[in-house]
Amino acid sequence: MQQVVEAVYENGVLRPLATLKLSEGQEVQLIIRSVDELAPDEMLQLAAEVYEGLSETEIGDIEHIAFDRQHFFGEDRK
Structure with a gap:
């Protein structure tokens, strides 16, 4: 059986936030x-929204x- 349970790490121990x-x-x-880490599908969704509402310019x-x-690294353009 698989369960997904949120937990908090405190004093070296994982404490479940729900009854197991x-x-x-x-x-x-x-x-x-x-x-705080994003799943791959969440990253793709955010990437798809990057330019939402912006003009072509x-x-x-x-x-x-x-x-x-x-501009970012001070490298010479070639």
Whole structure:
């Protein structure tokens, strides 16, 4: 059986925020994923919304700045 349960790490121990459906002494396998990390589908959704509501000119200006490596890293353009 698989359960998804939120927990808090305190004083070296994971404390579940909800009651677990486990038998006493039952062994389990934990997969830890921080809540502040985005799932791949959440990242794609955010990426799709980056230019939402901007004009073509604004998008072009942003991309020009983003791709201008000299602006960010002080590199010579070749």
